[in-house]
Amino acid sequence: MTETTDTTPGWLSREEMDAARDRLPILYVNAVPVRTDDSGAVTSVGLLWRATDDGTISRALVAGRVLFHERVRDSLLRHLEKDLGPVALPQVPPSPQPFTVAEYFPTPGTTAFHDQRQHAVALAYVVPVTGDCRPRQDALDLVWFTPEEAVSPDVQQEMGGGQGVLLRQALAHVGHAP
Amino acid sequence: MTETTDTTPGWLSREEMDAARDRLPILYVNAVPVRTDDSGAVTSVGLLWRATDDGTISRALVAGRVLFHERVRDSLLRHLEKDLGPVALPQVPPSPQPFTVAEYFPTPGTTAFHDQRQHAVALAYVVPVTGDCRPRQDALDLVWFTPEEAVSPDVQQEMGGGQGVLLRQALAHVGHAP
Amino acid sequence: MTETTDTTPGWLSREEMDAARDRLPILYVNAVPVRTDDSGAVTSVGLLWRATDDGTISRALVAGRVLFHERVRDSLLRHLEKDLGPVALPQVPPSPQPFTVAEYFPTPGTTAFHDQRQHAVALAYVVPVTGDCRPRQDALDLVWFTPEEAVSPDVQQEMGGGQGVLLRQALAHVGHAP
């Protein structure tokens, strides 16, 4: 699961974080940004172009780590603002109930999700955004797709770590054909 | 479950509707209007003052029947606009998954919910509203309560048909003590 | 949405039911029978072979109407027993929260779901069954598929009315690639 560096001053040094990643599941949030019409129906989903550590780029959902003493909803808001910019106006859902929990294992094949660096457990939410999105940091761009385009093989194969599956699970959750 | 008259021209005459109510469960939507802060946390819930058929008034949630050939989300939007006015700006959730299904039986005690007129099955949603609420029709007023006030015995006993229970289930769903 | 005739003595004559179907959304339950392993992970899903009114057969989920004064969970249990036999031992979920609401419209294309006879709104649940399934009535057979087989084009095209989409939404809900 690719992510940008946390903008908040670190609670852990890189060495300490690396050590923790070898020993503990790390709590994440994943967000699927969507545009909706007046009735709340999803009309499009936003995917980031993100540079990965190995220099390639891939399409990605909003993702990031939950920090010590940070509420899940504050973490969600922080990562949405980090990736979509300060005027995206994300509507973080009122309920803490995620639509699913995505378990990224360092060993491929344990689940549908994979992250070679760590065992990350991500609470996944669909988040309507109503404002203007301006990707920041290593999120190079944000592209909006219709639900039909988002599940196309072309888009799916540009997503890594199983996030294509998570995107389809999100679309299923909002009533679309996944 | 008290509700206002449908503003949309009827699909059924009153006699036909009365006959159906004796024979079939009737599909409803229930909405709990909420105000949220930037992080999506619920800061207050809105309750209507509604005149009931027997001339008393009680506090109530937004409620109404789903019409023939009407999508659930369109019905939800229609009843929210009917009860909260045209500039309430309700954010109908992107997912059709309700937080619960409230089954109102004509016989008290079958479930926590009761409606002497009919067997109504209501899909229940928490709906953030960001605009200005101006109750219309027989919704006499809308009052905002903090989550703590909303579960107080005073407010609970002013709600009929089990809607006090539904309100507490909604607060539980958004992470508050019910 | 194909279904078997209700085995419970009717609350409505066929003529009355036909009249209601022209005027009101009709409340249904849909169930996706699954086998799970000890950890609750879904290992297979059960699909019925069902004869449709026009004489063809198609694969189908467990489906049926909620009767007047019947609780949703009693309706779910009744239809599961009707379609899977008396010793299927279905584990009806403790929560009334469905994983989705499938809206079948008589007009194709309004949603992903279609039922030419009526506007049916189905509360959809995933139901583990642990016993021996013996289809009854017009459910001709029950076949178990792995999650991968269930989403294959072959199986999907044997399902009508959008139930292939609902099956994939169910698989997404239980953490599988839809």
Add this chain to the structure above:
Amino acid sequence: MTETTDTTPGWLSREEMDAARDRLPILYVNAVPVRTDDSGAVTSVGLLWRATDDGTISRALVAGRVLFHERVRDSLLRHLEKDLGPVALPQVPPSPQPFTVAEYFPTPGTTAFHDQRQHAVALAYVVPVTGDCRPRQDALDLVWFTPEEAVSPDVQQEMGGGQGVLLRQALAHVGHAP
């Protein structure tokens, strides 16, 4: 959040775990064991008597940490077997979607949940158990309560860290008055 010692050989020494607890949110599972009738309706909830570190005892839900490279559902099963014994026959839900996420903060008042030792984030599930429960380790006893008894002030005040709130949220989720 009181818990028994993990029976699985540790991935972390106590010192390392203590260090991690000062720096990272720790992922937990919480389970509310329930008995259901044939229709899946919850008839009773099981609460443990648990000895806390300071020598007092309190009523508690099943709770425990998710280990490195352990799936959430395997963790849930492990903690259920640890607390309820080997023949409790818990039915871990097929979906990874928890009914809520309980955020235990070391600082009281941040949320409804508190754990002085750590920032723990617990995925919470309602789990029907059909077998014979025999508490083990420091779970001294398991007592079944009706939903009405479980929300009584007497029982609520015997629960610590906000688990009384979580229990009521669970009851709300399964359709009971919380």
